[in-house]
Amino acid sequence: MTDVVLDGVDKVYPGGQVAVRKVRLRINDGELFVLLGPSGCGKSTILRMIAGLEEITSGDLWLNGTVANELPPRERNVAMVFQEGALYPHRTVKGNMMFPLEVSGDDRAEAHAKVVELARALGINSMIDRMPGTLSGGQRQRAAIGRALIREPSLFLMDEPLSSLDAGLRTELRVEIAALVRSTGTTTVYVTHDQVEAMTMADRMAVLRDGVLEDVGTPEQIYEDPATVFVAAFLSSPPMNLLHATLWAVEGEGLLLDFGPQRLTLPWDDPRASALISHHGRSVIVGIRPDTMMPIAPGSPAPPGTVLSGQVRALEFHGHEWLAYAEAGIPTIDATEVGRPEEPQAHEPRRPGLRDRLRAMIGRAAPEADPAEEHAGHHRRSDLIFRIAPGGRPNRGDHVALTVDFDRILFFGADGRRVTPVHR
Numbered sequence: 413m414t415d416v417v418l419d420g421v422d423k424v425y426p427g428g429q430v431a432v433r434k435v436r437l438r439i440n441d442g443e444l445f446v447l448l449g450p451s452g453c454g455k456s457t458i459l460r461m462i463a464g465l466e467e468i469t470s471g472d473l474w475l476n477g478t479v480a481n482e483l484p485p486r487e488r489n490v491a492m493v494f495q496e497g498a499l500y501p502h503r504t505v506k507g508n509m510m511f512p513l514e515v516s517g518d519d520r521a522e523a524h525a526k527v528v529e530l531a532r533a534l535g536i537n538s539m540i541d542r543m544p545g546t547l548s549g550g551q552r553q554r555a556a557i558g559r560a561l562i563r564e565p566s567l568f569l570m571d572e573p574l575s576s577l578d579a580g581l582r583t584e585l586r587v588e589i590a591a592l593v594r595s596t597g598t599t600t601v602y603v604t605h606d607q608v609e610a611m612t613m614a615d616r617m618a619v620l621r622d623g624v625l626e627d628v629g630t631p632e633q634i635y636e637d638p639a640t641v642f643v644a645a646f647l648s649s650p651p652m653n654l655l656h657a658t659l660w661a662v663e664g665e666g667l668l669l670d671f672g673p674q675r676l677t678l679p680w681d682d683p684r685a686s687a688l689i690s691h692h693g694r695s696v697i698v699g700i701r702p703d704t705m706m707p708i709a710p711g712s713p714a715p716p717g718t719v720l721s722g723q724v725r726a727l728e729f730h731g732h733e734w735l736a737y738a739e740a741g742i743p744t745i746d747a748t749e750v751g752r753p754e755e756p757q758a759h760e761p762r763r764p765g766l767r768d769r770l771r772a773m774i775g776r777a778a779p780e781a782d783p784a785e786e787h788a789g790h791h792r793r794s795d796l797i798f799r800i801a802p803g804g805r806p807n808r809g810d811h812v813a814l815t816v817d818f819d820r821i822l823f824f825g826a827d828g829r830r831v832t833p834v835h836r
């Protein structure tokens with residue numbers, strides 16, 4: 413069993429590409445730890461540095477209390493599974509799983525018993541005599557996991573092992589993998605870009621962006637109490653409303669959130685008031701999840717400063733719920749644009765991204781077209797997204813007033829960091 417510590421680890425690839433910046437992280441013995449982040453954020457690089465497949469540029473990697481920067485991979489007792497778990501094509505599943513034990517000279521009968529037991533736990537015992545080419549993607553991944561776990565590594569590293577599988581199989585396998593590694597007690601580091609996978613599997617998780625660790629904690633902590641606006645947005649599905657406001661402390665009234673055409677007033681007795689007051693007169697980002705805004709019955713009175721309103725522009729059926737999009741005239745924030753570290757990459761001229769191309773197609777201004785709307789990462793996608801309770805569905809074109817659950821609003825500064833303390 414092993415604990416892993418990264419102490420101020422940087423990785424700069426030979427061409428000058430900065431992949432990981434000053435990462436400090438402790439992964440405890442026996443933990444199922446997930447590294448989550450968008451493509452290119454440095455997840456695989458961290459995993460490969462832990463495995464010893466990639467040199468550490470600066471900082472220290474500790475394995476079980478010893479600095480391991482220079483330890484050769486074979487002396488780390490680490491097993492790794494990749495997106496396409498590579499199996500020897502000319503060996504059966506059993507042959508593949510036996511291989512690591514044969515190499516280390518284990519007793520054949522004992523090795524065979526071990527393979528059968530693990531294949532049973534992985535649900536592939538009926539196919540251990542088949543060749544990899546005759547298996548489905550999910551079965552091949554199970555066999556690859558079996559081969560990695562058979563020699564009881566002290567550290568198990570998985571790099572997007574489910575990303576090539578279809579959605580149903582991914583759900584099924586993530587439950588099984590989590591149960592299996594927990595039952596063995598093996599410290600596991602699991603890389604994914606899928607927030608659902610991360611939240612459902614992790615004991616604790618880290619969210620990365622541009623090589624920087626944005627947040628570390630249990631899935632509940634990170635979801636309920638995210639450290640940055642990027643983390644809040646990355647984990648929210650349906651997307652969180654991120655609204656641009658100016659905050660004013662108004663004597664006798666409370667903390668006024670001025671969204672331009674609309675306002676909310678946070679009462680003075682709100683526990684976050686003392687932290688927020690230091691932002692008097694400044695830009696803040698207000699995060700409101702779609703399930704924390706509720707349409708009120710048309711015509712019913714609402715005290716001023718307690719509702720946001722808009723005109724329903726679109727309705728979406730999601731099976732278990734409806735979502736509504738309302739035009740509210742409030743500038744929204746693009747979380748991916750807020751609080752980035754300085755450009756990490758040696759730069760080529762920027763190609764238009766998918767978002768720019770889509771904006772061009774649907775006729776919305778690209779950021780360059782209207783820089784005045786883009787500072788601090790906000791742009792005009794003036795919609796409020798909210799969840800509709802069963803039975804009370806508005807129609808497209810209706811004007812709705814939405815009460816906001818103030819307790820669940822999240823406040824971020826213009827730099828993307830939470831204004832109020834984050835508890836870990």
Ligand SMILES: Nc1ncnc2c1ncn2[C@@H]1O[C@H](COP(=O)(O)OP(=O)(O)OP(=O)(O)O)[C@@H](O)[C@H]1O
Nearest residue numbers: 425427429431450451452453454455456457458605
């Ligand atoms: N061998 C390499 N040489 C130069 N740059 C590299 C190399 N490997 C990765 N990078 C760069 O380092 C950054 C981090 O890459 P990494 O593969 O760790 O990201 P990731 O989060 O695992 O992404 P993905 O989910 O797409 O696999 C990226 O910008 C990538 O282009």
